[in-house]
Amino acid sequence: MTEEIIIAGFGGQGVLSMGKILAYSGVMGNKEVSWMPSYGPEMRGGTANVTVIISDERISSPIVNAFDTAIILNQQSMDKFEKNVKPGGILIYDPNGITKHPTRKDINIYSIEAADEAARVGLSKVFNMVVLGGFLKLKPIVQAEFIRKGLEKSLPKRHHGMIPENEKAIEKGKEIIKAVHLLN
Amino acid sequence: MKELRLMKGNEAFAEAVIRSGADGYFGYPITPQSEVMEYLMAEKPQERTGMVVLQAESEVAAINMVYGGAACGKRVLTSSSSPGISLKQEGISYIAGAELPCLILNVVRGGPGLGTIQPSQSDYFQSTKGGGHGDYKLLVLAPSSVQEMADFAKLGFDLAFKYRNPVLILSDGAIGQMMEKVELDEQRPRFTEDEIIKNTPWATTGKTKNRERNIITSLDLDSSKQELHNRVLQAKYREMEKHETRYEAISCDDAEYLIVAYGTSARLSQKAVDMLRAEGHKVGLLRPITLYPFPTEIIAKLADQVKGILTVEMSAGQMIEDVRLAVGCRVKVEHFGRMGGIIPSPTEVVEALKNQIIGG
Numbered sequence: 001m002t003e004e005i006i007i008a009g010f011g012g013q014g015v016l017s018m019g020k021i022l023a024y025s026g027v028m029g030n031k032e033v034s035w036m037p038s039y040g041p042e043m044r045g046g047t048a049n050v051t052v053i054i055s056d057e058r059i060s061s062p063i064v065n066a067f068d069t070a071i072i073l074n075q076q077s078m079d080k081f082e083k084n085v086k087p088g089g090i091l092i093y094d095p096n097g098i099t100k101h102p103t104r105k106d107i108n109i110y111s112i113e114a115a116d117e118a119a120r121v122g123l124s125k126v127f128n129m130v131v132l133g134g135f136l137k138l139k140p141i142v143q144a145e146f147i148r149k150g151l152e153k154s155l156p157k158r159h160h161g162m163i164p165e166n167e168k169a170i171e172k173g174k175e176i177i178k179a180v181h182l183l184n
Numbered sequence: 185m186k187e188l189r190l191m192k193g194n195e196a197f198a199e200a201v202i203r204s205g206a207d208g209y210f211g212y213p214i215t216p217q218s219e220v221m222e223y224l225m226a227e228k229p230q231e232r233t234g235m236v237v238l239q240a241e242s243e244v245a246a247i248n249m250v251y252g253g254a255a256c257g258k259r260v261l262t263s264s265s266s267p268g269i270s271l272k273q274e275g276i277s278y279i280a281g282a283e284l285p286c287l288i289l290n291v292v293r294g295g296p297g298l299g300t301i302q303p304s305q306s307d308y309f310q311s312t313k314g315g316g317h318g319d320y321k322l323l324v325l326a327p328s329s330v331q332e333m334a335d336f337a338k339l340g341f342d343l344a345f346k347y348r349n350p351v352l353i354l355s356d357g358a359i360g361q362m363m364e365k366v367e368l369d370e371q372r373p374r375f376t377e378d379e380i381i382k383n384t385p386w387a388t389t390g391k392t393k394n395r396e397r398n399i400i401t402s403l404d405l406d407s408s409k410q411e412l413h414n415r416v417l418q419a420k421y422r423e424m425e426k427h428e429t430r431y432e433a434i435s436c437d438d439a440e441y442l443i444v445a446y447g448t449s450a451r452l453s454q455k456a457v458d459m460l461r462a463e464g465h466k467v468g469l470l471r472p473i474t475l476y477p478f479p480t481e482i483i484a485k486l487a488d489q490v491k492g493i494l495t496v497e498m499s500a501g502q503m504i505e506d507v508r509l510a511v512g513c514r515v516k517v518e519h520f521g522r523m524g525g526i527i528p529s530p531t532e533v534v535e536a537l538k539n540q541i542i543g544g
Binding site for chain 1: 188190215216301357358361362363364365448451452454455456457458527529530531532
């Protein structure tokens with residue numbers, strides 16, 4: 001199993017930390033992982049992305065240009081990464097703020113209204129965990145127990161009180177993710 | 185018991201530096217290596233091992249603090265990224281001339297000038313062909329993973345003290361910023377003052393009655409003595425070439441084509457090799473781990489076996505000169521790379537090998 005994922009959106013949406021939690025969960029599940037962030041001027045301009053690879057084998061390149069899954073959280077990232085999903089791969093996006101919806105017919109497309117859900121529970125910080133839940137519903141590549149350990153490892157101790165909220169958000173994400181276009 | 189963590193390359197290096205028993209770090213912040221000092225500051229190694237961490241007023245000050253610390257026989261280091269390393273070159277030349285051990289990390293970003301903060305490998309010439317003035321060599325280690333960022337901290341100090349020579353770790357923004365699993369060694373104790381006096385009899389540890397004064401300098405106005413000193417340095421570099429050349433050969437046994445790449449480019453190229461092999465092309469990867477001394481011998485040997493060689497570098501092509509020197513004119517050697525902070529994709533490497541070497 002090798003899963004090559006890009007998570008892309010605005011800075012502040014928790015893109016990098018979502019990737020970190022996923023990567024840490026992979027480590028806890030004894031997988032090989034890599035986490036390669038954008039750290040350049042685009043981050044300062046507001047967009048952030050991270051490539052996470054989780055594999056049973058040694059990871060050759062942490063940098064890839066085709067992804068099994070793209071998790072897209074703003075329009076700029078849609079414009080940039082929709083075309084980089086491998087044929088037959090998955091694109092997950094939050095339609096909030098998206099003006100040009102994905103159009104590819106050779107991939108599976110899902111939407112998740114994570115921003116709305118986070119606003120509904122009044123916890124904007126769990127937005128990224130709702131999205132992560134949606135992803136894990138489709139690709140259960142790491143088990144729940146390792147996700148919990150991943151949260152413990154990647155969140156600073158002072159935020160450990162928030163872990164149950166994060167776990168609830170992950171469960172909610174699994175419920176609310178919707179198929180938009182599926183390959184037969 | 186080794187400890188397993190998920191860390192950025194810069195953080196793994198910083199933690200490994202503490203655990204390798206370092207005495208002092210002197211630096212000045214610059215992207216993309218600022219996490220080295222950030223991590224050290226947050227970790228407070230002065231409380232863990234007594235190690236000093238100091239933000240100097242400039243890069244020039246930092247490298248001269250390293251010069252001073254090294255003169256006293258201490259395990260000291262600095263880190264920076266390309267423009268900052270350029271500022272340190274005068275001090276590095278002095279340290280090499282004075283034959284002092286120290287560790288220098290360059291997390292390379294695109295140049296020239298202030299360039300960009302994105303990853304690059306365009307400091308190869310600076311690292312392996314001089315950088316500062318005079319006939320000197322740094323021992324240059326090129327990590328290609330977060331694990332090697334950690335491993336080379338200890339290895340770097342050990343080699344620096346073995347040869348009384350500065351060791352440069354030539355990394356890049358991608359390796360510095362990415363996170364991977366890393367196994368950390370246990371804490372190695374810092375040398376005690378007595379151990380320093382015993383291990384480094386040349387150091388300025390305070391003159392005692394029964395020995396001559398130790399003088400640390402790169403200056404000798406007597407040309408015959410200066411030439412002699414240069415001969416000593418050159419003899420040392422030949423020893424380093426004989427004993428310290430390191431490389432990794434991946435899928436080279438049956439290779440008909442060869443990629444030579446180090447650092448991040450080696451990672452991309454490894455994926456490219458997998459992709460090319462899946463299509464039936466017998467391609468191997470030779471990854472230099474030491475850039476000086478350069479693995480000339482193995483490349484010369486492989487040149488007799490393969491039909492063509494592609495070097496992959498995030499530069500206009502610098503290491504290719506050393507590959508061509510190793511190969512002579514026996515087979516075609518071509519370069520593929522991106523510049524200015526762009527990391528090529530494995531697919532681009534595949535295409536380059538097909539167009540420039542297999543079909544070219």
